[in-house]
Amino acid sequence: DAKTTQPTSMDCAEGRAANLPCNHSTISGNEYVYWYRQIHSQGPQYIIHGLKNNETNEMASLIITEDRKSSTLILPHATLRDTAVYYCIVRDTYSGNTPLVFGKGTRLSVIA
Amino acid sequence: DTEVTQTPKHLVMGMTNKKSLKCEQHMGHRAMYWYKQKAKKPPELMFVYSYEKLSINESVPSRFSPECPNSSLLNLHLHALQPEDSALYLCASTSGAGDSPLHFGNGTRLTVT
Numbered sequence: 001d002a003k004t005t006q007p008t009s010m011d012c013a014e015g016r017a018a019n020l021p022c023n024h025s026t027i028s029g030n031e032y033v034y035w036y037r038q039i040h041s042q043g044p045q046y047i048i049h050g051l052k053n054n055e056t057n058e059m060a061s062l063i064i065t066e067d068r069k070s071s072t073l074i075l076p077h078a079t080l081r082d083t084a085v086y087y088c089i090v091r092d093t094y095s096g097n098t099p100l101v102f103g104k105g106t107r108l109s110v111i112a
Numbered sequence: 113d114t115e116v117t118q119t120p121k122h123l124v125m126g127m128t129n130k131k132s133l134k135c136e137q138h139m140g141h142r143a144m145y146w147y148k149q150k151a152k153k154p155p156e157l158m159f160v161y162s163y164e165k166l167s168i169n170e171s172v173p174s175r176f177s178p179e180c181p182n183s184s185l186l187n188l189h190l191h192a193l194q195p196e197d198s199a200l201y202l203c204a205s206t207s208g209a210g211d212s213p214l215h216f217g218n219g220t221r222l223t224v225t
Contacts, residue, residue, distance in 0.1 A: 043216035096208035097143035102154035
């Protein structure tokens with residue numbers, strides 16, 4: 001079973017920041033938080049991941065709370081092409097080949 | 113574009129056919145995965161290969177038979193499928209080092225008639 005809870009859907013105005021929350025209250029010390037998104041009819045696309053520090057890359061920022069029980073993915077300037085299902089996944093990396101277990105994700109709609 | 117290539121993109125097969133799905137990556141990754149995704153549902157894990165050996169089989173019916181001939185290639189052989197097996201079949205790979213993320217292909221859309 002997925003170890004995360006996400007809102008079912010969210011809307012965001014084009015050009016504004018999209019803030020997608022995720023709860024993972026049972027996360028353990030060696031589990032990372034990964035974010036993926038899936039645009040219709042494509043495979044899941046890796047966005048970002050982190051353990052406890054905030055992370056930023058060219059796509060997004062990841063903010064993890066100090067107790068690590070929740071996180072927020074931030075898309076700084078959402079565009080229509082960011083409309084997708086966003087998955088927050090907690091993954092144990094003790095074994096490097098541990099698979100991803102997907103929950104239901106958040107359907108983000110970016111509106112013009 | 114994705115660095116994990118899946119072929120064919122679309123496949124229609126009858127219940128008595130035998131077909132194969134192919135997945136290829138040239139990133140030197142040592143772990144490869146098959147996932148199945150039904151419409152409007154999240155992907156579900158089927159198989160994991162690590163260093164060309166099957167390490168996880170999520171109780172998948174025997175009509176799905178995975179094969180990893182070498183570290184770059186992963187096949188899924190299909191035989192006597194049912195219409196309810198129609199889905200998007202996704203392949204993924206990772207280096208297997210620490211927290212390296214999985215990279216997915218764009219899948220094969222399978223329709224069983």
